[in-house]
Amino acid sequence: MASIISAENVSKTFQQRVSQPGMLGAVRGFIAPIKRPVPAVDDITFSIAAGEAVGYLGPNGAGKSTMIKMLTGILAPSAGTVTVLGRHPQAERVANARQIGVVFGQRTQLWWELPLFESFELHRRMYRMPADLFARNRTDLTEMMGLSPFLDRPVRHLSLGQRMRAEIAMALMHDPRILFLDEPTIGLDVVAKDVVRKFLSRINRERGTTIILTTHDLQDIEEICPRLIMVDEGRLLFDGAIGELRSRFGARRRLTLEFVSEPGRVRVVGAELVGGEGRVRELLIADDGRSLIELLAALEADVDLRDVRLHEPGIEEIIRTHYQARAAA
Numbered sequence: 001m002a003s004i005i006s007a008e009n010v011s012k013t014f015q016q017r018v019s020q021p022g023m024l025g026a027v028r029g030f031i032a033p034i035k036r037p038v039p040a041v042d043d044i045t046f047s048i049a050a051g052e053a054v055g056y057l058g059p060n061g062a063g064k065s066t067m068i069k070m071l072t073g074i075l076a077p078s079a080g081t082v083t084v085l086g087r088h089p090q091a092e093r094v095a096n097a098r099q100i101g102v103v104f105g106q107r108t109q110l111w112w113e114l115p116l117f118e119s120f121e122l123h124r125r126m127y128r129m130p131a132d133l134f135a136r137n138r139t140d141l142t143e144m145m146g147l148s149p150f151l152d153r154p155v156r157h158l159s160l161g162q163r164m165r166a167e168i169a170m171a172l173m174h175d176p177r178i179l180f181l182d183e184p185t186i187g188l189d190v191v192a193k194d195v196v197r198k199f200l201s202r203i204n205r206e207r208g209t210t211i212i213l214t215t216h217d218l219q220d221i222e223e224i225c226p227r228l229i230m231v232d233e234g235r236l237l238f239d240g241a242i243g244e245l246r247s248r249f250g251a252r253r254r255l256t257l258e259f260v261s262e263p264g265r266v267r268v269v270g271a272e273l274v275g276g277e278g279r280v281r282e283l284l285i286a287d288d289g290r291s292l293i294e295l296l297a298a299l300e301a302d303v304d305l306r307d308v309r310l311h312e313p314g315i316e317e318i319i320r321t322h323y324q325a326r327a328a329a
């Protein structure tokens with residue numbers, strides 16, 4: 001499938017002023033400032049096909065938002081090439097903006113003092129949308145996001161969850177082919193996050209909208225994005241399916257065994273005993289593809305089992321394990 005987003009050897013470097021001590025240093029800094037290069041994105045290459053939902057993940061300062069800003073045309077790369085729908089985003093910002101939607105979790109596109117429906121109407125005029133298309137999309141999106149009761153309410157009276165749902169609905173109002181989301185669930189409660197996740201999954205599945213999502217909430221990735229791009233210190237660490245991430249960086253599975261009575265010595269071939277007391281034992285097992293039945297067949301104990309629990313490591317645990325290993329290296 002042909003890619004609609006492409007980044008080839010992309011780098012972005014910012015120039016940061018170096019503070020000089022004392023009054024003389026301050027004067028020198030004003031007249032002839034000393035600057036040092038600070039790389040935010042370092043030689044990253046990837047491509048994304050139409051209809052994909054991709055999580056773009058990394059710790060603070062990894063260059064996630066910088067990459068999103070280059071893809072949306074806000075910033076130009078220092079080196080390399082970025083193309084979106086066959087265009088260079090910054091050189092063709094207006095044409096690019098007509099086919100993308102953007103939501104920044106900590107910035108709003110809504111008009112604070114106006115009723116919500118007025119923000120939608122202003123969006124229609126900015127994008128010169130046909131009245132019938134706007135009416136259809138507004139009806140569909142407000143119903144899907146549960147916004148109908150709030151259309152007459154000023155934006156400043158909406159809760160954070162209601163505003164975020166409105167932001168996403170407005171970003172999709174003009175039928176963009178690509179939706180960029182930068183931390184869309186930040187600060188939301190559990191219920192609001194669930195509504196947003198289900199909506200994004202539905203839009204991707206039913207409309208074929210390509211989604212690029214940056215987030216610190218790894219449950220967003222697990223529920224919306226089959227593919228993950230992981231970066232650290234501006235460099236690409238991983239690009240592939242979440243299942244592949246598990247096998248490549250995999251944290252180990254945890255097997256909890258509860259016995260009828262004190263088991264004494266417990267052993268499972270290929271597992272490490274890490275805890276438990278009384279009738280309970282916990283073991284760590286490499287993600288080697290063995291099923292629970294195969295693991296229990298390898299169990300060596302003199303007491304009957306009462307209960308068994310196998311905990312598969314989540315994506316957060318896998319990534320934390322990977323970063324800890326990098327820090328220790």
